[in-house]
Amino acid sequence: MSETNEPEILFGIYCPPHPQPLLSPEASEGYSNLRAAYDECRKRIEESEADIIIVYSTTWPSIIGHQIQALEKAVWTHVDDDFHYLGSMPYEFHMDTQFAHSMRENCEKRGLEARTVEYEGFPIDTGSVVALQLLNPENRIPTCILSSNMYSNRSETIVLGKAVRDTLAQQNKKAVVVVVSSLSNRMFTEHIDPKEDRIHSQKDDDWNRKILEFFDDGRLEDLSQLSRDIHGQIRVQKVVAYKPAWWLAATMGQHNNYDGEVLAYEALHGSGGAVITLTPSTGSVGDKEFDEDDVEFYRGDRNVLDKGMLE
Amino acid sequence: MAKGQIVAGCLAPHPPHLVYADNPPQNEAYSEGGWETLRWGYQRLARKLKDIDYDAIVIFTPHWQTYIGTHFLGLPEFKSKSVDPVFPNLFRYNYDLQVDVELSEAMRDAASEEGIITKMMTNPDFRVDYGTITSCHLLNPEWDKPIVTISSNRNTHYYSPEVMIEQATALGRACAKAIEESGKRVVLVASHSLSHRHFVEEAPLPEDMSKEHIYNHSQYVWDMKIVEMMREGKSREVIDIMPEFTEQTIAETEGGGLIWMLGAMGFPDFPAEIYGYQSVIGTGNVIACWDPNDDTREYVL
Ligand SMILES: [Fe+2]
Numbered sequence: 244m245s246e247t248n249e250p251e252i253l254f255g256i257y258c259p260p261h262p263q264p265l266l267s268p269e270a271s272e273g274y275s276n277l278r279a280a281y282d283e284c285r286k287r288i289e290e291s292e293a294d295i296i297i298v299y300s301t302t303w304p305s306i307i308g309h310q311i312q313a314l315e316k317a318v319w320t321h322v323d324d325d326f327h328y329l330g331s332m333p334y335e336f337h338m339d340t341q342f343a344h345s346m347r348e349n350c351e352k353r354g355l356e357a358r359t360v361e362y363e364g365f366p367i368d369t370g371s372v373v374a375l376q377l378l379n380p381e382n383r384i385p386t387c388i389l390s391s392n393m394y395s396n397r398s399e400t401i402v403l404g405k406a407v408r409d410t411l412a413q414q415n416k417k418a419v420v421v422v423v424s425s426l427s428n429r430m431f432t433e434h435i436d437p438k439e440d441r442i443h444s445q446k447d448d449d450w451n452r453k454i455l456e457f458f459d460d461g462r463l464e465d466l467s468q469l470s471r472d473i474h475g476q477i478r479v480q481k482v483v484a485y486k487p488a489w490w491l492a493a494t495m496g497q498h499n500n501y502d503g504e505v506l507a508y509e510a511l512h513g514s515g516g517a518v519i520t521l522t523p524s525t526g527s528v529g530d531k532e533f534d535e536d537d538v539e540f541y542r543g544d545r546n547v548l549d550k551g552m553l554e
Numbered sequence: 555m556a557k558g559q560i561v562a563g564c565l566a567p568h569p570p571h572l573v574y575a576d577n578p579p580q581n582e583a584y585s586e587g588g589w590e591t592l593r594w595g596y597q598r599l600a601r602k603l604k605d606i607d608y609d610a611i612v613i614f615t616p617h618w619q620t621y622i623g624t625h626f627l628g629l630p631e632f633k634s635k636s637v638d639p640v641f642p643n644l645f646r647y648n649y650d651l652q653v654d655v656e657l658s659e660a661m662r663d664a665a666s667e668e669g670i671i672t673k674m675m676t677n678p679d680f681r682v683d684y685g686t687i688t689s690c691h692l693l694n695p696e697w698d699k700p701i702v703t704i705s706s707n708r709n710t711h712y713y714s715p716e717v718m719i720e721q722a723t724a725l726g727r728a729c730a731k732a733i734e735e736s737g738k739r740v741v742l743v744a745s746h747s748l749s750h751r752h753f754v755e756e757a758p759l760p761e762d763m764s765k766e767h768i769y770n771h772s773q774y775v776w777d778m779k780i781v782e783m784m785r786e787g788k789s790r791e792v793i794d795i796m797p798e799f800t801e802q803t804i805a806e807t808e809g810g811g812l813i814w815m816l817g818a819m820g821f822p823d824f825p826a827e828i829y830g831y832q833s834v835i836g837t838g839n840v841i842a843c844w845d846p847n848d849d850t851r852e853y854v855l
Contacts, residue, residue: 331679
């Protein structure tokens with residue numbers, strides 16, 4: 244633990260969930276660029292002093308609160324629902340079970356519903372499988388995977404990130420944190436030649452590039468504050484909100500003091516795939532006063548509907 | 555060769571809780587029961603299906619979600635363990651099932667001819683989704699008929715509920731044509747709930763029925779409206795009202811299963827048989843069957 248009782252986050256990674264960089268990197272220049280960026284991140288993790296890799300995956304939705312993978316050795320062969328023809332993804336991942344169980348306790352202390360999952364054959368999602376296979380192929384570092392609750396919104400997601408900080412500080416572990424998510428997530432709805440892959444629309448590309456500018460400038464909290472706009476503009480409305488930047492900022496620290504590096508930005512069947520790193524630094528960018536409230540403890544539904552009822 | 559036909563269409567919700575509550579040998583979890591209204595309804599419908607002569611079950615599931623077209627299972631056998639990603643504490647089911655690949659390919663070809671983007675799924679490591687497993691287990695616990703699973707293309711999210719209606723209806727028409735040409739007798743299954751807002755907390759004993767109720771009254775009223783229209787044979791009207799129903803109740807109809815099935819059956823104007831309605835962790839579930847045979851159609855509940 245550092246002297247200020249703050250957790251030590253070595254760096255953060257933002258990376259895409261689709262399997263092409265793992266299964267067919269040679270199919271296009273774009274996919275191989277993404278693969279090279281993943282490989283660079285893998286190298287940086289290997290050279291770091293990380294004790295744990297923490298993954299927040301947007302392709303693992305949960306309903307009963309927040310699920311935390313806790314099976315010591317998760318072994319299976321995964322096949323993607325859409326891209327099954329690219330091949331199977333056999334995996335063996337080693338979880339930090341001690342971290343997983345304390346994480347659940349710390350979630351509960353902050354008012355979140357949470358549970359560990361510890362079952363042979365549990366279907367680990369495509370995003371987590373792709374990221375962990377590419378970032379930590381030999382299980383040099385134990386990991387923890389967190390689900391994304393499909394009903395949760397900003398406050399829950401922020402509090403979830405803070406529970407990660409609590410747990411890291413308690414266990415005095417140095418972490419690399421990984422968000423698995425597309426930028427724009429609209430894919431082409433037909434099969435395409437990978438060599439002709441491109442971002443689905445100009446608008447998606449424009450927004451992606453603006454987001455990448457923020458990342459590049461290390462403006463993580465600004466991105467967190469922009470999440471609702473991002474959701475409205477370039478996310479297919481599958482879930483209630485775009486949550487990755489909320490979680491990443493809450494976990495790494497809600498400020499703009501980062502060195503950002505965009506290692507790759509390419510299309511993945513039309514969606515925006517970027518591999519980005521954020522490393523805590525000093526000095527801040529931006530002069531905006533943030534207008535979304537900070538939140539330490541999740542208090543559940545506010546029962547607004549009932550309060551307005553006539554007696 | 556006699557013309558093939560759809561001999562029944564079942565709306566068969568797939569909360570894994572129902573399999574869990576049944577304690578079949580295939581499932582690793584153990585329960586003290588629960589959700590009898592649905593389970594007894596399923597048992598009655600399963601008995602009815604036993605009396606119907608059919609060759610295959612074709613099931614449309616919202617838990618095989620595809621964004622790039624509609625996919626069809628394309629290998630003769632799948633054997634593995636299905637673990638529910640949301641309720642792994644309840645559902646870890648060892649399955650061994652047969653697929654009617656010939657029928658699957660015929661439906662895929664017919665769908666392609668209709669202009670629908672399609673793909674056969676031929677990866678042997680693929681895990682069949684828990685919606686398929688749950689609905690098929692409850693309708694045919696012996697697993698003595700081959701199945702075909704059709705994926706749910708995400709039209710509702712990508713475009714709109716109206717586009718979903720057009721696409722799923724076209725897919726239904728194409729499947730009906732392929733079934734007719736196959737000479738086979740087929741049971742169609744739309745695997746999903748109605749209203750679909752879940753509680754985000756689970757009772758310490760999930761089957762504790764003193765804790766089970768619908769998420770809110772609005773969901774219930776909407777569900778009852780849909781069930782009433784089913785009873786009255788107003789299947790076209792069910793589809794017409796579906797965009798609003800889906801939006802208001804976050805209904806699992808968004809996956810397109812019921813639209814596909816009723817479209818394949820030509821939007822029947824005879825009453826649906828109702829086998830039971832009950833909530834599961836807050837969601838609304840009805841078991842219904844459209845029996846096109848006037849001689850065997852019953853007034854069940
Ligand atoms: Fe479902």
